[in-house]
Amino acid sequence: MKLSRRRFLGVAGFTGAAALGTAGRARAVSADARGENECAMLVDTTLCAGCRGCEAACAEVNALATPDPDVAIIKARRETGPETFTVVNGFEAAGAHGEDRFAKRQCMHCIAPACASACPVRALDKQPGGPVVYRGERCMGCRYCMVACPFEIPKYQYDRLAPLVRKCTFCAKRQAEGKKPACAEVCPTGALAFGKRGPLLELAKGRVYRNPEKYVHHVYGEHEAGGTDWLYISDVPFERLAMPSVRDEAYPDKVLGALGAPPFVMTLWPPLLMGVYAFSRRRDEVARAAGASRAPANECDGDADAGGRHG
Amino acid sequence: MARGESWFREKILMGMDGRSYLRSLLTPFNLLVAAILAVGVPVIVYRFTSGLAATTRLSQVQPWGLWIGFDMMTGIVLAAGGFTIGAAVHLFGMHEYRPIVRPAILTAFLGYLLAVFGLLTDLGKPWNIVMAIRYQGSASALFEVAWCVMMYTTVLLLEFLLPAFEWLGWRRAHETLMRSMLGLTVLSVVFSTMHQSALGSLFLIAPAKLHPLWYSPYIFIFFFVSAIAAGVSMLVLEGTLSHRIFRHRITGSEPDVEKLQLGLGKAGAIVLFAYFFLKLQGVAEGRHWDLLFTGWGAWFLLEIVGFVLVPSLLYGYGARHGKVGFVRAGAIVAVLGIVLNRLNVSIIAYNWNRPDHYVPSWMEVVVSLTLVTMGVAAFRWIANRMPILSEDARFAVEPDEGRAPEKDRAGLLSPLTERDREERTLPRAAAGR
Numbered sequence: 001m002k003l004s005r006r007r008f009l010g011v012a013g014f015t016g017a018a019a020l021g022t023a024g025r026a027r028a029v030s031a032d033a034r035g036e037n038e039c040a041m042l043v044d045t046t047l048c049a050g051c052r053g054c055e056a057a058c059a060e061v062n063a064l065a066t067p068d069p070d071v072a073i074i075k076a077r078r079e080t081g082p083e084t085f086t087v088v089n090g091f092e093a094a095g096a097h098g099e100d101r102f103a104k105r106q107c108m109h110c111i112a113p114a115c116a117s118a119c120p121v122r123a124l125d126k127q128p129g130g131p132v133v134y135r136g137e138r139c140m141g142c143r144y145c146m147v148a149c150p151f152e153i154p155k156y157q158y159d160r161l162a163p164l165v166r167k168c169t170f171c172a173k174r175q176a177e178g179k180k181p182a183c184a185e186v187c188p189t190g191a192l193a194f195g196k197r198g199p200l201l202e203l204a205k206g207r208v209y210r211n212p213e214k215y216v217h218h219v220y221g222e223h224e225a226g227g228t229d230w231l232y233i234s235d236v237p238f239e240r241l242a243m244p245s246v247r248d249e250a251y252p253d254k255v256l257g258a259l260g261a262p263p264f265v266m267t268l269w270p271p272l273l274m275g276v277y278a279f280s281r282r283r284d285e286v287a288r289a290a291g292a293s294r295a296p297a298n299e300c301d302g303d304a305d306a307g308g309r310h311g
Numbered sequence: 312m313a314r315g316e317s318w319f320r321e322k323i324l325m326g327m328d329g330r331s332y333l334r335s336l337l338t339p340f341n342l343l344v345a346a347i348l349a350v351g352v353p354v355i356v357y358r359f360t361s362g363l364a365a366t367t368r369l370s371q372v373q374p375w376g377l378w379i380g381f382d383m384m385t386g387i388v389l390a391a392g393g394f395t396i397g398a399a400v401h402l403f404g405m406h407e408y409r410p411i412v413r414p415a416i417l418t419a420f421l422g423y424l425l426a427v428f429g430l431l432t433d434l435g436k437p438w439n440i441v442m443a444i445r446y447q448g449s450a451s452a453l454f455e456v457a458w459c460v461m462m463y464t465t466v467l468l469l470e471f472l473l474p475a476f477e478w479l480g481w482r483r484a485h486e487t488l489m490r491s492m493l494g495l496t497v498l499s500v501v502f503s504t505m506h507q508s509a510l511g512s513l514f515l516i517a518p519a520k521l522h523p524l525w526y527s528p529y530i531f532i533f534f535f536v537s538a539i540a541a542g543v544s545m546l547v548l549e550g551t552l553s554h555r556i557f558r559h560r561i562t563g564s565e566p567d568v569e570k571l572q573l574g575l576g577k578a579g580a581i582v583l584f585a586y587f588f589l590k591l592q593g594v595a596e597g598r599h600w601d602l603l604f605t606g607w608g609a610w611f612l613l614e615i616v617g618f619v620l621v622p623s624l625l626y627g628y629g630a631r632h633g634k635v636g637f638v639r640a641g642a643i644v645a646v647l648g649i650v651l652n653r654l655n656v657s658i659i660a661y662n663w664n665r666p667d668h669y670v671p672s673w674m675e676v677v678v679s680l681t682l683v684t685m686g687v688a689a690f691r692w693i694a695n696r697m698p699i700l701s702e703d704a705r706f707a708v709e710p711d712e713g714r715a716p717e718k719d720r721a722g723l724l725s726p727l728t729e730r731d732r733e734e735r736t737l738p739r740a741a742a743g744r
Binding site: 118122146147164246259266 | 359364369398403404433434435445446447450452494496500505509515519
């Protein structure tokens with residue numbers, strides 16, 4: 001078979017058209033790239049009293065197991081889990097003047113969430129309003145979100161036969177009804193302030209700037225992982241509160257370069273490979289013609305195909 | 312009825328009657344397979360009836376274990392021989408390698424099936440895998456892997472159907488398929504390029520979890536180049552093993568396997584050498600030279616020197632001096648090296664800075680072992696029946712011709728008329744007639 005024009009166009013056109021479908025798919029950046037208008041939460045760790053009321057409210061709203069009422073548990077270094085969307089960890093005498101300090105952990109609701117970008121079925125999805133939500137009915141349980149999340153927040157129900165990924169929802173349902181997330185609703189000390197990210201960031205920076213001797217000069221979440229909707233300020237370095245040190249870059253961007261390759265592979269490989277094929281074919285024909293005087297070629301010499309299928 | 316029975320006897324029982332066939336099954340190989348399956352199949356059933364927690368050591372910080380790290384990552388890369396040799400023979404015109412194309416395609420097809428099966432075992436809700444077609448998470452490297460694996464497994468199925476149709480004697484289907492071989496080979500290269508590299512891209516999003524010596528923004532290039540090295544090395548091993556074990560299945564002239572292996576050794580030497588320097592460039596790019604002097608550095612050096620540079624030199628020496636033993640040894644070391652690399656990336660150097668490191672449970676190991684065993688047994692079953700080691704001469708068409716000659720289709724040259732076909736598929740019935 002010679003490489004007919006029709007065949008060439010067929011294969012190259014098919015893959016080329018498919019490439020068009022994939023090009024430019026990876027970018028789905030919201031207009032609000034800095035998340036100014038997303039709903040957000042500011043955690044002022046200097047105000048938290050460690051009452052764990054937020055844990056209880058969270059459990060109630062999300063129908064989770066009731067948190068252990070033992071007050072001593074706050075000293076343990078706990079992680080969130082499939083049945084625990086938020087935990088408050090205590091750090092004894094961690095404060096600047098030897099006070100106890102507390103850090104609430106939950107999903108950070110990144111502006112560009114690694115988990116949602118990693119999800120092959122978009123079961124995890126970033127809502128324009130802020131929350132990173134989960135649709136369990138389409139999740140296949142690949143757990144790539146858990147690999148992707150730099151805060152190690154998505155947790156899996158390994159002990160179930162139809163397991164789900166579980167994490168803080170930012171009370172997306174309550175937010176849709178115009179209510180605050182349950183944790184912020186019950187916080188008695190004002191450690192949790194709920195609002196739009198832009199103004200909250202101003203508020204956080206204002207507190208830091210007005211009390212430079214008190215606060216660490218850093219708003220955790222302003223740049224971490226490209227920016228998160230949960231923001232923290234503290235009077236002690238964040239690592240002393242066991243906050244993970246996370247890079248200041250949007251994690252989905254790390255894959256963009258590699259994901260940009262397929263359209264090029266799909267448009268460049270087929271014509272290149274078929275060019276090589278035509279070349280090797282020609283080489284064979286020349287070799288055959290050179291040897292034709294000795295033995296006539298017994299094959300069909302390819303002309304049958306060149307003019308098209310039924311022509 | 313009688314026709315069906317004799318077809319069954321001829322095609323499935325390899326011409327034996329039921330009793331002698333059963334007796335012929337009593338071989339050490341089959342007993343070993345049976346023993347592994349006797350343990351492994353119940354464990355797989357247990358996985359689906361009792362869940363992942365009961366069978367694996369996966370945890371909230373270690374979401375991927377042996378079933379992804381070995382079955383998926385390693386299974387796919389070791390199946391790269393299929394597209395490598397397909398491209399070499401059908402596109403680059405290296406016709407002398409044609410005798411090893413079919414074993415390589417079969418290995419690749421079974422490898423992908425097992426990788427997919429391993430994935431289904433690992434997924435929490437495997438029935439939802441169809442969701443990837445409906446809800447396209449196109450910003451995900453895993454989405455790219457899923458699609459390409461799906462497409463390429465289909466391509467491999469079609470390529471495998473060629474010998475299957477010869478076995479069944481379905482001439483028209485065979486002819487149609489032959490016509491699309493060029494397109495299929497091009498697609499196999501396209502899809503393989505994309506998903507072999509995308510398997511590496513999976514880890515781009517976890518820079519803090521994978522050790523910096525293995526993490527690189529170019530990891531997808533490493534994965535693609537090492538896939539070609541793995542493909543070539545698997546071809547050497549396949550050639551060594553399958554042409555020895557299934558010698559009785561070779562019809563026509565016996566190919567000079569050693570010569571082919573020497574040629575593959577040359578290719579392997581070049582690809583592995585390039586891969587070695589690519590890996591060094593990865594270290595240079597991240598300025599991680601100091602990390603080479605740590606414990607992880609020693610482990611990394613063991614991988615890229617002991618299992619990349621050394622087999623490259625073994626290949627080169629063997630190919631240059633015509634010593635096929637060196638080439639075969641190089642292939643074994645190279646395959647082990649690629650397996651080690653995939654395990655390093657996905658399991659060993661993943662979560663490297665955590666004190667509680669993942670070690671698979673015995674049940675995870677058994678499931679992986681069972682899947683490999685099923686693959687080997689399936690290869691054997693098929694190679695003993697279908698024209699895998701040699702093409703069926705009655706269907707001989709230049710694969711590049713894409714179709715049978717016109718005259719041939721009219722039945723003038725073909726020895727296979729309608730009556731012949733019946734006789735061929737029903738030899739005993741015909742004999743009795």
